[in-house]
Amino acid sequence: MQEEWNSKGEQYAKEINEMVAFGETNGWENWKGGEPEDKRHHLAEEVISKLKQANLANDVERFREQFPPSHSPIISYLDKKGQDIEQLHFIDDQKIVFLRGASYEKRQAYLLNNDQVLELDEKIDAIGKSKQNNIFAIAIDNKITTFNGWEGEVINEFILNEKPIYGITYLIPFNDGNKVLMVTEEGIYLISKNEEKLIHPVKEDEDDEDWSPSISMENATLSNDNTYIVVGDQGYDHRVLDAEGNFLGSIGPQSSYPHFCLFSKDDSQLITNACYFYNGVTIGVASDKLNGAKIEPYKKSDDYTIINNNMRIYAGLATDQYYILGDANGYIKAIDKEGNKIWQHFLGSTISGMTISDDEKTLWVGSYSGMLHKLILGKGHRDSHTIGDGNHYEEFRLLIWKEEPQIWKW
Secondary structure, three states: HHHHHHHHHHHHHHHHHHHHHHHHHHHHHHHHOOOOOOOOHHHHHHHHHHHHHHHHHOOHHHHHHOOOOHHHHHHHHHHHHHHOEEEEEEEEEEEEEEEEOOOOOOEEEEEEEEOEEEEEEOOOEEEEEEEOOOOOEEEOEEEEOOOOOOOEEEEEEEEEEOOOOOOOOEEEEEEOOEEEEEEEEEEEEEEEOOOOOEEEEOOOOOOOOOOOOOOOOEEEEEEOOEEEEEEEEEEEEEEEEOOOOEEEEEEOOOEEEEEEEEEOOOOOOEEEEEEEEEEEEEEEEEHHHOOEEEEOOOOOOOEEEEEEEOOOEEEEOOOOOOEEEEEEEOOOEEOOOOOEEEEEEOOOHHHHHHEOOOOEEEEEEEEOOEEEEEOOOOOOOOOOOOOOOOOOOEEEEEEEEEEOOOEEEO
C-alpha cells in the first residue's frame, strides 16, 4: 500500500505540474492532454486510519515520510468533515491564533504554538488583528475588546447595540485600538466609543421602506497606515472611504461580483478582486489615485493594472515583495504589484485564511476542507507529491474535522 500511495502520488503530482507549466507557458487552449487522474481513492480509508494510529502513538513524523499527504485521494472525507479554518493571526515566534467555523456557525478559537493546539474561550465569536502595532480585537457576545498585543493590556471595550444575527465575518482593529472595522452579512460597520456607524451599504433612497443593509460576499480592508477603508460586496462596487467612513471614490469590478480587497504592504497600491463562479479578475490601483477614483465596471482603463485574470480570491496578505493570494481552486499564488506571478503552491480546497510570520519565512494557510497547513517558504519541497513551483516545505498540516475526537496532525 505504501508503494502504491507513493508511486501513484508522485506520478499524479508530476503530471499536474507538467500540465500547469504547459498551460501557463503556451496557453491553456493549446493543451491537448487530458486531466491527470489520481488513482489512490481506494486507499484513503486505510491511510486515514493509519494516520490516526500514528497520532495516538506519537509517531506522526515516521508516518509522514511513509505517506506524504495529498488532497485528492481523501476528498470523500473532506466533503463530509470539512469546515472552514479562518481568522488566522500571527502572534510571535511560531505561535498563531485561528478560528474553526463560519460566522453563522458556533465557532471555536484555538492557539497554535509550534504543533501544539490549545482551545480558547468557547464564547469567542471573532478575533482580529491590526495592520500595524500588534493590536488584537476579540468579540464575545455583544462586546468587542481591543488589546495591546496578544493577552496584553485592554485598550478599549465597545458594546454593540445588537449582536449580528449571522455573526461577524471578520474584524480589523485600527492601529491604535480605538476603532474597529466590523464586517458582517448585515452590513459593514465602523465601531468607535461614540457610535456604531454603518458605512456599507449606503441607503440611496430614503423613501425605500424595504431597504436592508443585508449583503453577500461582504469584504473590506484597511490601508496599513489606516488612512483608507475599502468596502464592497456582491451587489456594490468597491468603495474607498476615509478613516471616518466618508466616501472618496469607487472601483468598479472587472468581473461580475466584488469579492476581495487588500493593500500592498507599503500602501502604494490597492488590489480589488471580482469573481464569477470559480474564476475572477484582480486589478491594482495606485493609492495616490484613490481620492476621487471613479473606475468604471467592465471597462479597460489606464487607471488600473491587471494583477490576475483567473483567480476568485478568498484570502490574502501582503509581504515586502508581493501579495500571497488564496483562491477557490485551492492554490496560493505569489503575485507582485505589476501582475507577475512569482510562484504558486497547491493545497486543495478553497483557501479560507492565512497569516505569515514577521520575518516572512513561515506561512500558515487554512482552507474550507478543515485543514491548516504550516509552510516554510523557500526551504525546498519536502516530497515528490508537492504540486506547485514555489519550492516550499510543508512542516505539517492539521486536520480539524467535524465529529472527530481530536485534531489530527499529518
